[in-house]
Amino acid sequence: MRPGQGQKLFRNLRLLDPEQDGLSEGIEILVEGTRIREVSDRPVAASGADVIDCGGRTLMPGLIDSHVHVVLNEVFLPRLETQPLTLMTAHAMAEMKAMLGRGFTTVRDTGGADWGLRQGVEDGLIEGPRLFVAGRAIGPTGGHSDGRRRTDSAIRCACCDALAFTLCLADGADEVRKAVREEMRQGCDHIKIMMSGGVASPYDPLDSLQFSMGEVRAAVAEAEAFGRYVCAHAYSPEAILRAAEGGVRCIEHGNLINEEAAAAMAAKGMFMVANLVAYFTMKDRAAEFGMDAGMLEKNDVVIEGGLRSLEICKAAGVPVAFGSDLLGQLRGAQSREFTIRREVLPAIDIIRSATTIGARLLKKEGELGCIAPGALADMILVDGDPLADISLLAGQGEHIPLILQNGHLVRNRLQ
Structure with missing residues (x-):
């Protein structure tokens, strides 16, 4: 930069x-x-x-986009298994330049980008937004971070391919603690954990609960020991309530939130990052890039609650940051999030989500946004x-x- x-x-x-x-x-x-x-x-x-x-x-x-994946350049994530880290990086550089050209001077990556890309921007080697990184997203076996095929038994080394580079599996409080410490060692700005099923993962139902309370608290304790915080991928009220009880600071997605979960978030001073454009764009185009019928069926479920989640959070006083969460060939739709939110929110609220609220989430009030x-x-x-x-x-x-x-x-x- x-x-x-x-x-x-x-x-x-x-x-x-x-x-x-x-x-x-x-x-x-x-x-x-x-x-x-x-x-x-x-x-x-x-x-x-x-x-x-x-x-x-x-x-x-x-502008600040608080939920991106600059290295996930395929809509159907298993295709990243065939990609070397060098090509992954080349794709990331092209997308980061495009994000900056859309007016996003800062982005928060929630799984995949590492300190090397962040340093590349800071040193002026890469033209792109200022990066805040989570490193590898951490989840349990069989959960949203488990990109293995059912015929795979081993866990590949992170240097093997782009998919392995972006995801991390940990089971039990001790493994979670070690995984978080490793991401802290790698200089991450925040920790991303998986607490419910996801659209882009093939085998976990949306309402599945991932990571026990002990595992969540271990992640939070280690992140806070380094002066960092934990954000959690979560859709269902049950997953959001577990995250709130465990000390998570920010919920990613939250499409299926209800009033009880929103009240719990507000009481704990939590943030939410919504990214409705991801689901609308996947519904329109993801099938042509390999996303299967089961994934698209899950996508339809979260679309239904997306706009209502913004209304629930506003009523409860939960600050909602701007996010896009688009993968691969769909990332060009990043700024469509502004017009989607306009269906239920005034323009000034949407702009605040991409400026002042994003800055508060990053703990950069008065410096950014x-x-x-x-x-x-x-x-x-x-x-x-x-x-x-x-x-x-x-x-x-x-x-x-x-x-x-x-x-x-x-x-x-x-x-």
Whole structure:
């Protein structure tokens, strides 16, 4: 991630501050190096700065996608068994560049990406979003992290292929503890565990309960000992309640949540990351890429509860971050999540999910997801008002002529 140099002064803009309900006029913003130095409703004096005339467009924080898989480049995950780690990495680099081009300056990977990809971005070797990584997603034998065929008896080494690289099996509290410690040793930002069945895994029912309370508590204790936290793949109310009792900080998916589970999450100060676009897009296209009828049947179940889960969480006061969770050839639909959520939520709530709430989840309040003095200079410029038309954030960045990441102009189509 290349750092910005010198000063940049942004003028003639409308500011979309997610902390406010509307746009602000007459604002000037001074960026110095990698950070925002000044946000003022008066002219800013900066004689040596490069002046950027925004042409009355909307300037807002860079977007945060809190649930991606940059290395999972196949919809039907078993195909990753035939892929070497080198090709996996090449695919990841291409997708990360595309994500940045859609305005996502930060993403949280929830299974697969490691510290090497994160460092590649930080060193400027890879053009892509700032990465927060979970490393290998940890689950029990036969669960959502078990990618083996029924004819496989052994567990392959993580260096064997792309599928083995992204998943980890652990059974019993001691194995879970060791697996979490290994991911911490590898420099992960958070730990991902599996607590219910999943759509993309072939053998586990959606309502299956994965990881016992002892295993969950072991994972949480080890993550917290390193100053990190645990997020849990969970759909059903039973799995969500178990996660809340065990000290998990964030639920991934949560489509089948009910009022009781949402109340438990709110009482514990938990987050949820919804990713409805994954299910709608899989229903439309996943069969052509190898997803079988059993997986698609599970997908239909979680679609039914998806939009209602947003309403339940809002009523309970559970903060819901923006996520996409798309696999392989479907990842280009990432920004469709904005328009899907608009069916039940106002635009400002959706934008907050992809800015301020994402920053809180990452424990980066005041640094990411905001435009304020001292914050990292991650900003995007939008043609029009996303509060009036959220679809301006959809697509492949067609309505985003300028992207600033870490103070560096990644894109500038104004001239």
